[in-house]
Amino acid sequence: MMQFSTPIRTLALALAATLAVSAQESFQQVQSRISEFTLANGLKFIILERHQAPVASFYTYVDAGSAQEKTGLTGLAHMFEHMAFKGTSTIGTKNYLEEKNSLDRVDAAFKSLQHERDKGRSADPQAIKKLEGEFKAAQDTAGQFVVSNEFGTAIEQAGGRGLNASTASDKTDYFFSLPSNSAELWFFLESERFRDPVFREFYKERDVVMEERRMRTDSNPIGRTVEEFLAVAYKAHPYGQPTIGHMSDLQNLTRKDAVDFFKTYYQPSNMIISIVGDVDPKEMKRLAETYFGRIPTSPRPEPVRTVEPPQEFERRVTVRLNAQRLYILGYHKPGTDDPDHAVYVTLGSILSDGRSSRLDTAIVQQKKLAVNAFGGPGFPGEKYPNLFLFGAFTAPGKTNEELEKAMLAEIERLKTEPVTKEELDGVKTRFRAGLIKQFNDNTQMAGQLAEWQALTGNWKNLFLYLQKLEKVTPDDIQRVAKATFTPGNRTVAVIEPIETAEAK
């Protein structure tokens, strides 16, 4: 192909060059402030210094999520996450020795109750009532030793902000921020809770988690639809299980289940810690050795070996609710280690980043079939083969059938028409700009560093990813679209409004 040089083109090139240089400089500048070390027990630390304000964010990534759960134990990873706020043998108790025995009695009382309930129809209602009474009494006794929420309170007392944790298919993470002079408080509390956790108030917290399920899933049309969608999209791999857990599993989880999960997955070599803010890396290393060095080393847990078989036939679920229409479409694709990872990311960005993206332009603005439309890889997780997910809120008065037709037409276009250079350039610029924006937020940056380390084996890949995006060609896009977006590989879930009480 012939290339011309026009004044406008030269100008554009010059502008692109300045942009690339200053962004690249800032990447190098930020990278030069990142250091890392690994303790003898295998626990890795990544530290990014930012001295603008005397604060720091602390982030613990545990390479275990709901994908690690076995049948009958769904919700366990998340349940443990809740237990990680319940304290230790010295935090949250008035007398641990006595408390310990009382906790064993609570477990025993629950087991007896469970045993009677397991009889199903032949269970004795009188016996159940009695056992329920004993279970409650045992919990009340154990409760007398508890100093409620001492763990969280200690952080609030120090002026901590953003104390929280989250559980997903791939990971469980724990984070908060502190004034930087209180860093040692984080080292103490975080190492204690993963060295010497006490699973107190387990059965009450189970009730709390059931409330969380009611809030996020049962009483939420989108939550319900996503649960149905995943259950249909996966038939073998645990990505199809709800992270929050099935209600009957939650009702039967025991303290021992949570202890076992903790012992298997909360190993130093299976965790990554990142700290971003006004800290001295040498001091962080000293404190890390002092506090986290106490945790013994253990082998890394076994990986998930179930592989989702290729999907050959379309799957569909219609969720009838008292709610407006929603359309979800997913295609199976490979996991993080796939050489085409950047191609999928590019596809997602071209489809739905910004108002000039393909889906917004075609489906929302031109055809007016939805009020919002998106598509992108990485659902429900990234680590294992996952879904390229499309979704849209169907516009009032439009049907899901019309919307699907338009969505599939946009997907076909990816296979038949090459994407433009302008579209590819936009993806790279937005990635650079997005990265720079993240540098400005300690907590976000801490999360990014740990996640890239966990998923790709090296946090530096975050900064090298731009090079991968540079290599994506229009041919790659067509090749991957053709291989992935096939009719047999398709799973669809829709909300269709039910007949309301107003009907005559």
Add this chain to the structure above:
Amino acid sequence: MTTTRLLSALLLTAAAALAQNKPVASYKDIKYPPLRSVKVPQPARIEMPNGMTLFLLEDHELPSIGMASMIRTGSRYVPADKAGLGFITGRVMRTGGTATRSGDELDKLLDRLGASVESGIETDAGTAFVSVLKEDVDKALPILSDILRNPAFPEDKVELAKTELRDGISRRNENSHAILQREFGRLIYGRDSGYTRLPQYDTVNSITRGDLVAFHKQFFQPENVILGVWGDFDTADMRAKIEKEFGSWARGGRPKPQVPEVDPAAKMRAGVYVVNKEDVNQSEIQIGGLGGKRNDPDYYANVVLATALGGGFGSRLMNRVRSNEGLAYSTFAAWGAQYDHPGLFFASAGTKSQTTMKALDLIKQELVKIGQSELTDKEFQLAKDSILKGTAFDFDSTSKIVLRLMNYEYSGYPSDYLQRFNENINKVTKADALRVAKQYWNPANMAVLIVGKQADFDQPQTPLGPLTSIDISIPKPKASVVAGATPESLASGKQLLAKVRQAMGGEKLTSVKSVVSKANLTVTTPQGEMSLKTETTRKAGKSLQKMVTPMGEVLQGFDGEKVWMKAGGEVQDAPPAGVAAAKDEAFRETIRLLSASAGLTAQSLGESKLGGKPVEGLLVTDPTAKMQVKLYVDPTTNLVAGRVYSGALFGPPGEVEEVYLDYKDVNGIKFPSHSVLSQNGAKRAELKIDDIVINSEIPDSAFARP
């Protein structure tokens, strides 16, 4: 070894001794070094000759620039019959582009730069945000200026924003928490306050491009604009750039908009209210009232009290409702305060339907307790520490610093407000906290709102008085006024209506006092067809319908005011939406409609097709009751060939089409006796009447709720 080296070696040993590599036994033993003091950067505040106020703050850490603008406007200034105008104006300022660059061009340019420029109108302010790499600031700044000054508001983007808003209306009752937040505000501020007014289909439909132009013109003048910029620039340079882009914007001279007062009655809304939502298994509960402003004398004590009551892990609600009882995932309390008008304060929890009243009772107990005696020393100190020790976070980004000063400027607060806030929190005593607990947090004076499935509540009674239902059904759009209602179309409509009356029974129509009809109803459902026997009795707008279903006999009555339903021995009242639907149905009942003489207008809609046959359209309106129905007339017989109206047939409301296939002559009156009903082009039901009896003696009591 020189003295210096010896000294430094000694110092190192001392430092190592200080920094012992030994874990503390308890976090209480940790010795914290003093917090490093940092120089808080101060933005430059500049007033431009045209009245715009600027805050500029350099931050060279990253090669990017952020901007925010606050404009003195807000949806609180939108008139009631145009609710939604604020949202649409704010949205289309950006999506619609300007006089010289279209919205689509802006979309493309900004996406290519990895930049964003967004505008919006919130309840109490207009806003605009810019995020851009520093190289592109000369592209982004003119866009910001242009959309604030010269928005084009093209019709297609106005329509797109209206669709988005209509979609939002249709989905607004799907999430309990969103319902709780919205309805609690409406409960306290009042349903027709500028702070809580909801867009409805009718208000959105009535908004025109002209309304956007006028609303924009009223508020967007430079003296109403505050612009903050932070990031990698030189202040003098940035000031020059802003002056170049905004300097030519002349003052508008319109006075600064006055902050609308909150209805004084908002302070006294005690009572227990419920929104019944059938499809959830968790109740959202909130108890609270009208709070205050951020500079009220009682603000600080209320913040401390709310923190101790429900502000975090160490709070009373968290310990009792969540950790000790396992009744809720989410439970908290907050003293909501706004800068320029009173906010809302509340305590809340989400719990399963079966423990709704138990959880409400626990919250009530905690409120009573916190008003009876002072906070413990520990609680009091925890509340203060958690607020004051995190002050460093108020300065951890330049955007936070600039946005805070912009808010103070917007609301007339002093620029050192934050420092005063911290001092005032420090001054709060336990006695102050108890005083405000008694004054504001007495549950007997607070409003309770529950959103949940009422039938599954643990008790029908509340611990705080009787339950009052709140109707949140979404008002259907009034039938659209058909374009071209001219004197001619009204005159020819009147003529056609007269012909139809004649054909359907003439004077005899008025002799009909009551009608009893027996019919066979076939309903088309996704699972297949289902047939039912029905008997309908109508008299003077009242109705009684008897249906024999596979589940037994179902009765539905309308006594002119209330709709009730009896099934399986249980009687239930229909929600207000059901009453409105029954009134609509009574209005359009064909024979009764034709017999009514006065008060109706008829507009000719010209020729069209119904059920594949040519017909004449007629829009019949009752202007006082605001009800409408479209009648379609067979041009050869002048009989009513069918009707179209907005209603619901086993699904969301929409246009219902009813085609008459046959009639029964009773005493010279042509009763439609066979009809097919469809919605969105799909057949939904078929009705065949076997038997009609008119003017039998029907007592009014036949329609009364059993």
